[in-house]
Amino acid sequence: EAGVAQSPRYKIIEKRQSVAFWCNPISGHATLYWYQQILGQGPKLLIQFQNNGVVDDSQLPKDRFSAERLKGVDSTLKIQPAKLEDSAVYLCASSGGGQPLFGSGTQLSVL
Amino acid sequence: GENVEQHPSTLSVQEGDSAVIKCTYSDSASNYFPWYKQELGKRPQLIIDIRSNVGEKKDQRIAVTLNKTAKHFSLHITETQPEDSAVYFCAASMNNAGNMLTFGGGTRLMVKP
Numbered sequence: 237e238a239g240v241a242q243s244p245r246y247k248i249i250e251k252r253q254s255v256a257f258w259c260n261p262i263s264g265h266a267t268l269y270w271y272q273q274i275l276g277q278g279p280k281l282l283i284q285f286q287n288n289g290v291v292d293d294s295q296l297p298k299d300r301f302s303a304e305r306l307k308g309v310d311s312t313l314k315i316q317p318a319k320l321e322d323s324a325v326y327l328c329a330s331s332g333g334g335q336p337l338f339g340s341g342t343q344l345s346v347l
Numbered sequence: 348g349e350n351v352e353q354h355p356s357t358l359s360v361q362e363g364d365s366a367v368i369k370c371t372y373s374d375s376a377s378n379y380f381p382w383y384k385q386e387l388g389k390r391p392q393l394i395i396d397i398r399s400n401v402g403e404k405k406d407q408r409i410a411v412t413l414n415k416t417a418k419h420f421s422l423h424i425t426e427t428q429p430e431d432s433a434v435y436f437c438a439a440s441m442n443n444a445g446n447m448l449t450f451g452g453g454t455r456l457m458v459k460p
Contacts, residue, residue: 267446278353278436278450279391292447294348327390335381336448338390 238262240339242328248345254316257342261309261330267291269336270303270313271327279327285311318346349374351439353451360427361459368454370437371419377439380413380420381448386433394435395422427458 241260249255261268266287271279282301283293288308296303300319305311315322323346329336350373360366372380381396397404397411397420404411408427413420424431434455438448 276453278351278438278453279448280450281447284447331446335393335396336446338392340390 240328240330240337242326242339242342244342245340246343246345248347249318250347251320252317254314255318255344256312256314257326257328257344259311259313259328259339261311261328262332262337265330265332265337266308267331267333267336268305268311269329269331270311271329271338273325273327273341275324282313315344318344320346322346349377349439349441349449351437351449351451353437353454355454356452357455357457359457359459362427362429364427366424366427366431366456366458368422368435368437368456369419370421370439370451371417372439372449373418374439374441375415375418376441379440379442380411381438381440382409382411382422383436383438383450384433385436385453391436424456427456429458429460432456432458 268285270282273279282296283303284291285305288305303313325341325343327341328339353370378399383391384394385391397413408425410423434453436453437451440448
């Protein structure tokens with residue numbers, strides 16, 4: 237089966253610019269996650285969707301981060317405006333009721 | 348919320364030796380504990396997991412043990428090989444299916460040939 241697809245693979249922006257990441261989960265997976273992985277650290281959950289509803293976004297910095305999954309399939313994570321400390325790999329994962337399966341991530345560098 | 352501590356942060360072993368990575372968690376409600384392997388520049392991949400109704404689980408050269416009373420769990424890799432070199436992450440979740448995982452900080456394992 238096809239895995240979790242993410243794009244772009246890499247993104248370099250300057251601070252205060254905006255950026256968006258896209259994720260297409262495994263077909264049929266109702267649960268979608270966005271994780272932030274700062275270099276040298278474990279992934280940190282930003283937001284979890286169940287279909288098109290938000291289950292948990294308690295660790296999402298809502299003043300600058302937003303995410304949507306309007307049709308309950310693919311999802312977009314946006315940062316506006318970006319800060320230097322947002323430099324990280326943004327991992328999307330999906331689950332069909334079992335363990336989440338991760339995409340390859342988008343590596344963001346904020347200069 | 349849940350807090351997961353992982354030790355050591357780096358571990359170097361000789362090929363053929365065993366490696367042990369330990370994690371502690373804070374919330375006694377956690378009941379699902381997966382371990383992920385992440386090679387450089389690649390996605391985390393699940394290698395083994397354990398649920399709170401089990402004390403030990405083994406899969407070929409890897410095993411995981413869980414002590415619910417002490418709130419700690421460990422990954423054991425025997426007969427290590429160079430291809431075991433990677434960063435390993437433990438995680439904990441309260442809903443037995445991997446939702447809302449809290450990850451440890453990771454252990455960089457280096458297996459020297």
